[in-house]
Each structure stands twice: as C-alpha cells, then as structure tokens.
Amino acid sequence: MPRERKSVPWLKVRDGVHYVYWYDPDAETPSDEEAAAGKKAKGRTKRISLATKDPVEARSRYAAFLSGGHEIFGPRRDDRRLDVSTALDQYRMEHVSKEVVDRARAEGIIVLLKRWFKDTPVEEIDIPACRAYADARMDGTLIAPKKGDGSGRGGRSVSESTARREIGILNAAVEHAARWKRIGPKARPPTPMPSIELPAGGKPRLVFLTTDELAGVVNASEGRLHDFIQVLYYTAARRRSVERLVRYQVDLRAGTINLTSPLESENERRSKKRRPVVPIHAKIRPIIERLYAASQANNVEWLWGDDKDMYTPFNDHLTALGLADKAFPHVLRHSRASHLLQAGVPIAHVAKLLGDTIATVDRVYGKMAPDDVADAIAESGI
Structure with missing residues (x-):
C-alpha cells in the first residue's frame, strides 16, 4: 500500500542544517506526447534550506515559510529585489x-x-x-x-x-x-553584491576643555546641571553611568562609586567598555552626600531622584557659552584624562580611573603627558 503523502511542509535536519520539505504534486509537467497519452504530472518532494543550525531560529523561519511560503523563500522576481x-x-x-x-x-x-x-x-x-x-x-x-x-x-x-x-x-x-542568503552568491537566485567604500576616516581629533573653559562652564551652571558637570568630570565616567546611579553604587564610608550599574542590560554586560570603581573626589564629596541624603529621604533608589537624560541641557549650556564644537558630555571624560596627564599623573593611574588599558590611554591621550624622553635619555648616560 503506497505511503500517504504529507499535506503540510515538514522540518528535517541534514548535516546539522534545518530544511523545509514539501510534496509538490505538479513538480514535473508531462511532455506533449505524455499528455496526449493521458499521463498526469509527476509529483515529487522538494526542499529548501532555512540556512540555520539553531533549532529556535529554524522554527521561526519555518513559521514564516508556512505563512508566506514561496512568496518568502521561493524564486525572487525582479520587482522583489531587496532594497x-x-x-x-x-x-x-x-x-x-x-x-x-x-x-x-x-x-x-x-x-x-x-x-x-x-x-x-x-x-x-x-x-x-x-x-x-x-x-x-x-x-x-x-x-x-x-x-x-x-x-x-x-x-x-x-x-x-x-x-x-x-x-x-x-x-x-x-x-x-x-x-541570511537574501543577497549575494548564495541567495536564490544569486544576486550581485554591492560595492561599498568606507571614507578614510583618519584618527579622530581629541576634543577637550581647557582648565579655563572648564571653570567657565562650571561657574555659569546651576542646580542639577552644575552638580552633574562636576560629578561627571571628577569621576571621568560616561554620561549614562552617572545619570543612572543608584544609592547601592555609592559607598560613602569607603569613599568610592561603583560605576557598574545593577540595572545593566545583557548587552551592556557583554560590552568591552569597563565601568570601574572610582574614588569620590573631595570636590564632589559634598554633592554626593547631599544627593544620597535626598534620595534616601524621598525613598527613591536613583541618586539624582530619577535617571533624566542630561545630554540636551549640557549641549544647550555649552552652545550658549560659544563652545558648540565641544557641546557633548563625553568631552568631560576627555578633559579629565587630559588634565591629569598634563599634570604629570602616571598613565597607569589615569587608565585605572577610566577603566581603560594603558595602551588605549597612551594611544588616545599620550601626547598630553609631559615630554620627558630627552631627560630620561640624558640621565641614563646611554
């Protein structure tokens, strides 16, 4: 007794790759002679690769096949080129x-x-x-x-x-x-690949505030923006790390702030951007204590009371001061690192504050350090 044909496409794995199989009863059209002799089309089983070895992804693409069938995976018409x-x-x-x-x-x-x-x-x-x-x-x-x-x-x-x-x-x-085989030599049918050229780019220019500019920016600010600028500068942190601080991250007794947030997403945890434990500088200690006490009194975990985005207030403030080309919060991190190196702080200490490697700090900010190469050579006597 012949085996009953499946009416619904099914999944099958070959060499670890997931495929969709289905039976096409009209796969091969009979020749004129066969048709004249009363012969019908010859059906056969067809298959198409879902281009994945992941079972979860395979089920998702299988569902897409069932809902769209050949409109999704079938031969591509010219009017369906990927835009x-x-x-x-x-x-x-x-x-x-x-x-x-x-x-x-x-x-x-x-x-x-x-x-x-x-x-x-x-x-x-x-x-x-x-x-x-x-x-x-x-x-x-x-x-x-x-x-x-x-x-x-x-x-x-x-x-x-x-x-x-x-x-x-x-x-x-x-x-x-x-x-995903939507374009290129492995697509169905194969398509040409585009020719993409990346601009030369070059080495980005290091932008930072001079000490006089920083003093002007701080003195002209007030309220939350005034506190934010100083905390961001003296911690040399990234903007969102400071905006999202919660009391749990602040240790007043040890005098430190842990910049690794308990609210980090999975993607942020996988990031190569390290968020170190930094000291609470004497200049911002009163600010941190005041914010800590206020958040505790108001029974909120956010150190600032909320996680308000400070990008626009900072941008507007510096633009109004004629510093539009430096009107982005990350300039304070660059400024802190540059000022420390210019003051002769060892590059290893600056790297630890930033949460970067010494090689990275040397590459980005190294030219800010005092040029003592000639003196070192003279003292060596070599």
Missing part, C-alpha cells in the same frame, strides 16, 4: 535590537541611511553612492535631527570619521543580509 530600507530594518530587528550595546546611536544612523538611500536596491549601491552619502553628511546637506538621547549631536555636519562609522552600519546590514 536598502528593508535590509536596514531587518538588520535593526534581527541584530541591533539583540546584540548592539548602544542601540540608540545605531538606530539613529539607520534612520539617516534610510532617508538617503530609501528603496534603492541593495545590489545597486556602489562607490559613487557611498561617496555621495559621505559628502552630504560632511557638508551638512544631510543632517541628523537634534536629539537628547545620546544618538548624536544632530543639526550639523559631521567629521569624516563619523561618516565612516555610518557607512559601516550600511556595510554591516549588507553583510547581515548576505549571511
């Missing part, structure tokens, strides 16, 4: 939302890329198109909206290194689509 906006959306949903630590920045870049490239087919992206985007960003033709979420300063032209980072997101989205 840049779709590729970027897929990259955002499937990778950025799950793996990227600074999602806000990546998503802000994706918005700009979509605005520029729109529904251009991915395979048509070439070097002139990449250069046109980079030029538009660097001359201010294409500007980001001014935001307070830390995804970018917005409202202005950018450096070549920033344009390089943004084209890098486009390149990452293309490589993601190729891994």
Whole structure:
C-alpha cells in the first residue's frame, strides 16, 4: 500500500542544517506526447534550506515559510529585489535590537541611511553612492535631527570619521543580509553584491576643555546641571553611568562609586567598555552626600531622584557659552584624562580611573603627558 503523502511542509535536519520539505504534486509537467497519452504530472518532494543550525531560529523561519511560503523563500522576481530600507530594518530587528550595546546611536544612523538611500536596491549601491552619502553628511546637506538621547549631536555636519562609522552600519546590514542568503552568491537566485567604500576616516581629533573653559562652564551652571558637570568630570565616567546611579553604587564610608550599574542590560554586560570603581573626589564629596541624603529621604533608589537624560541641557549650556564644537558630555571624560596627564599623573593611574588599558590611554591621550624622553635619555648616560 503506497505511503500517504504529507499535506503540510515538514522540518528535517541534514548535516546539522534545518530544511523545509514539501510534496509538490505538479513538480514535473508531462511532455506533449505524455499528455496526449493521458499521463498526469509527476509529483515529487522538494526542499529548501532555512540556512540555520539553531533549532529556535529554524522554527521561526519555518513559521514564516508556512505563512508566506514561496512568496518568502521561493524564486525572487525582479520587482522583489531587496532594497536598502528593508535590509536596514531587518538588520535593526534581527541584530541591533539583540546584540548592539548602544542601540540608540545605531538606530539613529539607520534612520539617516534610510532617508538617503530609501528603496534603492541593495545590489545597486556602489562607490559613487557611498561617496555621495559621505559628502552630504560632511557638508551638512544631510543632517541628523537634534536629539537628547545620546544618538548624536544632530543639526550639523559631521567629521569624516563619523561618516565612516555610518557607512559601516550600511556595510554591516549588507553583510547581515548576505549571511541570511537574501543577497549575494548564495541567495536564490544569486544576486550581485554591492560595492561599498568606507571614507578614510583618519584618527579622530581629541576634543577637550581647557582648565579655563572648564571653570567657565562650571561657574555659569546651576542646580542639577552644575552638580552633574562636576560629578561627571571628577569621576571621568560616561554620561549614562552617572545619570543612572543608584544609592547601592555609592559607598560613602569607603569613599568610592561603583560605576557598574545593577540595572545593566545583557548587552551592556557583554560590552568591552569597563565601568570601574572610582574614588569620590573631595570636590564632589559634598554633592554626593547631599544627593544620597535626598534620595534616601524621598525613598527613591536613583541618586539624582530619577535617571533624566542630561545630554540636551549640557549641549544647550555649552552652545550658549560659544563652545558648540565641544557641546557633548563625553568631552568631560576627555578633559579629565587630559588634565591629569598634563599634570604629570602616571598613565597607569589615569587608565585605572577610566577603566581603560594603558595602551588605549597612551594611544588616545599620550601626547598630553609631559615630554620627558630627552631627560630620561640624558640621565641614563646611554
């Protein structure tokens, strides 16, 4: 007795890779002679790879196959070529939302890329198109909206290194689509790969406040902004680490602040950006004690009472003082490191405060240290 054919596509694993199988009763059309003789089409079992070895991901793609079938996995028609906006959306949903630590920045870049490239087919992206985007960003033709979420300063032209980072997101989205076999030589049918060129970029210019500029910024501020600027400077921390401080991280008796937040996401825990334990400097001790007491009295865990984003207030404050090119909170971290090295503090101590390696600090800030090479050589007598 012949085996009953399955009416619903099924999953099967071959060499660790998951496939969808289904029976197509009309797979092979009979020839004219066979049709004249009354013979019917010859059915056969077909299969298509889901391009994954992960069982969870395979089930997700299997569900997509069942709902969309050949419209998703079948032969690609010319009017269904993958466009840049779709590729970027897929990259955002499937990778950025799950793996990227600074999602806000990546998503802000994706918005700009979509605005520029729109529904251009991915395979048509070439070097002139990449250069046109980079030029538009660097001359201010294409500007980001001014935001307070830390995804970018917005409202202005950018450096070549920033344009390089943004084209890098486009390149990452293309490589993601190729891994999923949506484009490239392994797609069905195979498609050309785009030609993406990253701007040269060069070494980013180190931006920091001079001691006089810092004093002016502090003296002209008041209230929460005044406290925030000083705490951020003397801890040399990253903005969000200070904004999200809770009392648990502050040890007044030991005189330290643990910058590793108990509220970190899984992505943040995987980040290579270390958040060290830093000393409470004498200049900010009264501020920390006052904030600690206030949060305790108000029965809130946030040291500041909440986790308000201070990017925009800081940006507006420095812009009003004529320091628009330095109007981003991270400039205080750069400033603290630069000032310490200029004062002769050993680079190992600065690296420990920043939570960076000595090699990184030397590469980024090394030129700020006093030039004592000639004296060292003279004293050695060699």
